[in-house]
Amino acid sequence: MPIEVKKLTHVYMPGTPFESRALNAVSLSIQDGEFVGIIGHTGSGKSTLITHLNGLEKSEPGVVFVNGMDLGEKGADLIAIRRVVGLVFQYPEYQLFEETVAKDVAFGPTNLGLDADEIKRRVEHALKQVGLDPAEVSEKSPFELSGGQKRRVAIAGVLAMQPGILILDEPAAGLDPMGRREMFDLIRGIHDSGTTVVMVSHSMDDVGRLCDRLFVLNRGEIAYTGTPAEVFVHDNRLHAIGLDVPECAKLARRLREAGFDMPEGIYRTEDVCAAIIGNLSGGK
């Protein structure tokens, strides 16, 4: 289920004094089964970009394709698109509204027009996918859960639509370190089960740890793209556009400049550790 974006431009409030260009000729493609990170700071256009990927914002025809469907085409089947692309917004727990967790998770599948048995099966499956026990939480009100649990329920609500592509906007925002770790494990699990994942973040640490490939957005344009290692090579330029590379990538550069033999773009703690050990034992 590939995503194909060809020169997407988005202008907010065109023709008014508030006119602003959120996206400028952005092109990208995402393959089936990839785990892709989109990074950029606030106002870089990343949120606008993802709303285009499931037809919430409409583009010109021939610009955004998902799974072969042209999302900009007149009369594009929005339900069909949402069946393919699931979108989890920032702080998704603020969209919960039903009396019970099960009913809330069922909202998406119900809108897809599925039958009751299928919906029930999907709700249970989705709750398990986010690490919740259906028997325990199904009949609870979503409003009596803890913050982290609420967010899981909200994600389950999107997973229950069984999209082949899942897009998450800052899924770990506001969580504490343990909550972040658990959230990332959960997302990795979803990816491992065969879903294409697109994660939006402003933390290089997080995307570096999880994603296969990154798109760095700056002022509505793609500044860099490639594997984390390929992107982190540009550490100075990234810093200038308000993004920071992981601490260990910084250390690797410092050591390289001091004469250590460190591979380019190295950033994982374990890799940096191994490289340092190699240098120290080799030097003796």
Add this chain to the structure above:
Amino acid sequence: MLKNITLGQYFPGDSFIHRLDPRTKLLATVALIAIVFVAQGFSGFLLIAAFVVACAASTGIHLKFLVRGLKPIMFIIIFTFVLNLFFQTEGRELVHWGFIRITDQGLRMASFMAMRLILLVVSSQLLTLTTSPIALTDGLESLFRPLEVIHFPAHEIAMMMSIALRFIPTLMDEADKIMKAQKARGANFETGNLIQRAKAMVPLLVPLFVGAFRRAEDLALAMDARCYRGGAGRTRMKQLKFGVIDAIAAVAMLLLLAGVIALNKLNLF
């Protein structure tokens, strides 16, 4: 979308009317409404209309905006006009067609009512276009303060109004976000009959209200933390002060009233 709804459509500027004390503008608007009802002939209305147009022109705000503001209430104006036209049966008959009977008196009354409504709307619009919402609430609070003697909660009402103004854009934004999130889950806000559409609003309204309560709790705490304990003993950074221009405005209003009364007496047309 939702963001395009503008409330408290204030146009910043530095004209004579902009610089007036908000209390002056509030009182002048009330006075103008009264004068509109004093007028008994076309000549009077013409004078008032000329006055209002002159005021509007002096503010630098395009007349187009004032006219646009009339659109939402056009229906009411036409309705009032038609009602007065048909149900005033005294006077010389102009048209008689079936059960419809229009007299010269009816036409006159209907035109007067329509003009009163238009002048009323335009002048209150002039008030909101030239006065920032915060100045407006300050003005109201100050004007109603004497009523606190009889336990009228002037400060509390003004505070509520200003908090509402502060949070309208925030809640609009939030509504927009929730709507997008629910649409991503396949919600449909656009089609269906009235009942279906009303039901479709539930996934939008519940989170919006829950969010508003959460914000209200946070805000109450934040206000406590900054030593808020009601209006008693509070001072204001910006003191409202009447100046020379306010006196000029008062004289202008008096002259207008005198003019309208004189025209009534002369009974020109």
Add this chain to the structure above:
Amino acid sequence: MKNTIIEARDVCFKYEGASTLAVDHVTLDVAEGEFLAILGRNGSGKSTFAKLLNALQLPTGGSVKVNGITPANEDDCYEVRKSCGMVFQNPDNQIVTTIVEEDCAFGLENLGTPPQEIRSRVDEALHSVGMSEFAQASPSMLSGGQKQRVAVAGVLAMRPRIIVFDESTAMLDPIGRRDVFALARRLNVEEGITIVWITHFMEEAAMADRLVVMDGGRIALEGEPRSVFAQTDRVLKLGLDVPEIMKLAHMLRERGVALPDDIMTVNEMAVALCQLK
């Protein structure tokens, strides 16, 4: 020895209807001019503790003395809040009015300060947080970080001796986070304001003078940040994180590299490794 400005003695707090204590026998002194960070998971009691510091909540056991006052009645609470300001988590939910400078004036207006003085103190506070050019702006047009700076200015105008930041960076992007932290640090160094910085970001906690780690309503660890983070396993077990460089140092030590105990920054690590080579 500097003056103690906050004295918490055996403080307990229990929410109505709750079965456990949200704050459980906490004893803690904060010295005047200190930059203290309180680190903890969500639900560790750190935010409840913050509310006890400026009398938004009163302890259900023990006592909290702030700037010489142990609040017993409403007037005391008012006095405590005057000297101990607070900046909250959600930038949107703590701004009261529709114009930036009016919001800054809010606290002083509540205190009954004369108008001319409010004017000069508001201008000063906005200047201090770098928001003077936005004095007439509407808060809804500002970024999260800018809103938090306005909130700081509103507190600053009241000339408090202590400012409590209750997870004030949790909802900001990296740039906003850096900005607001730097502002707090500067107010601490330049104006001598005591800062209590509550957070779950270890990068921020690492830059404080002293660090308290809370867990289950109690103080779990306390000390200089580097000595707290040096207990890597304990900190990770509490559901928190340690700076990446400390993790690396931990790994390297396990592989027999003789590194000093308290390495925390990229710079320190680079220097230490270069000496080893």
